[in-house]
Amino acid sequence: GELKPEDFDILSRLGEGAAGTVRQVLHRPSGIVMAKKSITADPDTAIQRQILRELAFLRACVSPYIVSFYGAFLDEEDTTIAICMEYCEAGSLEDIYKKCKELGAVIGEGVLGKLAIAVLKGLVYLHQQKKIHRDIKPSNILMTRSGEIKLCDFGVSGELINSLAQTFTGTKYYMAPERIQGAPYAVQSDIWSLGLTIIEVAQNRPALPPPGYSQLAIFELLDFIVHQPIEELPDDRSAELRDFVRVCLTKDPAKRPGPAMMLNHAFIQKWENTNVDLGKFVRQLYDWPE
Ligand code: ADP
Ligand code: MG
Numbered sequence: 001g002e003l004k005p006e007d008f009d010i011l012s013r014l015g016e017g018a019a020g021t022v023r024q025v026l027h028r029p030s031g032i033v034m035a036k037k038s039i040t041a042d043p044d045t046a047i048q049r050q051i052l053r054e055l056a057f058l059r060a061c062v063s064p065y066i067v068s069f070y071g072a073f074l075d076e077e078d079t080t081i082a083i084c085m086e087y088c089e090a091g092s093l094e095d096i097y098k099k100c101k102e103l104g105a106v107i108g109e110g111v112l113g114k115l116a117i118a119v120l121k122g123l124v125y126l127h128q129q130k131k132i133h134r135d136i137k138p139s140n141i142l143m144t145r146s147g148e149i150k151l152c153d154f155g156v157s158g159e160l161i162n163s164l165a166q167t168f169t170g171t172k173y174y175m176a177p178e179r180i181q182g183a184p185y186a187v188q189s190d191i192w193s194l195g196l197t198i199i200e201v202a203q204n205r206p207a208l209p210p211p212g213y214s215q216l217a218i219f220e221l222l223d224f225i226v227h228q229p230i231e232e233l234p235d236d237r238s239a240e241l242r243d244f245v246r247v248c249l250t251k252d253p254a255k256r257p258g259p260a261m262m263l264n265h266a267f268i269q270k271w272e273n274t275n276v277d278l279g280k281f282v283r284q285l286y287d288w289p290e
Pocket of ligand 1: 014015016017018019020021022035037067085086087088089091092094095139140142152153
């Protein structure tokens with residue numbers, strides 16, 4: 001059935017982003033625990049209706065690599081748009097690498113390999129649905145309790161993208177060079193962002209701003225992305241992984257492969273047929289019982 005604002009109990013707060021707040025909620029009628037994202041709504045009711053119509057497309061997005069969607073509605077006296085999705089207990093890759101950092105641990109290549117595979121397959125799926133993600137970064141890649149890796153927060157509603165753009169103050173660290181130069185979004189732009197994401201998760205810190213440049217003004221940062229080489233992974237990582245990241249960070253979008261092509265890369269081939277127990281990785285990270 002339809003989701004209604006009054007049918008939810010708030011259980012906890014999961015996080016806060018530029019666009020809104022995410023809470024863990026209980027949907028009482030179904031007994032399902034969900035993640036509810038609340039985004040400040042444009043006051044124009046025609047725009048609100050358009051956004052909800054476009055978000056309904058998420059129902060048709062069914063893939064093991066995409067966070068499931070339960071529904072969207074106007075909430076909090078029509079001041080916010082609520083998007084209800086699958087609750088992923090292990091949190092985002094940002095939560096995960098920060099936890100690793102706390103523990104003084106480094107994420108191994110098997111986990112990075114499975115992560116790259118899941119993101120690429122998620123992007124291939126979205127591409128088949130004629131969608132581009134547009135916001136690949138560690139906080140938009142989630143892990144379930146059993147270790148499944150799934151994409152969330154992709155650009156499904158043009159109207160929502162417009163309305164967020166007007167208030168957008170978030171980071172532009174993951175933006176591909178061609179986007180900075182005003183080219184339209186293409187699947188290759190998501191691959192650039194994947195390269196930055198893998199560096200960040202592998203190193204327990206963002207790739208940008210580059211080390212030693214923490215005071216970059218926004219113009220300088222954007223100029224750096226367009227003109228300067230992004231750091232390479234250190235040589236204690238495999239040649240395959242280092243090359244994978246290098247290919248993702250090809251400046252020229254015409255020379256940067258899309259997700260389907262990236263699945264043929266040696267790093268992916270290496271991990272595609274190797275078992276990695278991601279459930280165990282998550283249990284050990286959070287000290288959860290078997
Ligand atoms: P951003 O992605 O820009 O950091 P969001 O508001 O999208 O901001 O998400 C903030 C945080 O909320 C994420 O980093 C993650 O920890 C948490 N989160 C978002 N969606 C879910 C979900 N479906 N399940 C569990 N945690 C989530
Ligand atoms: Mg997000």
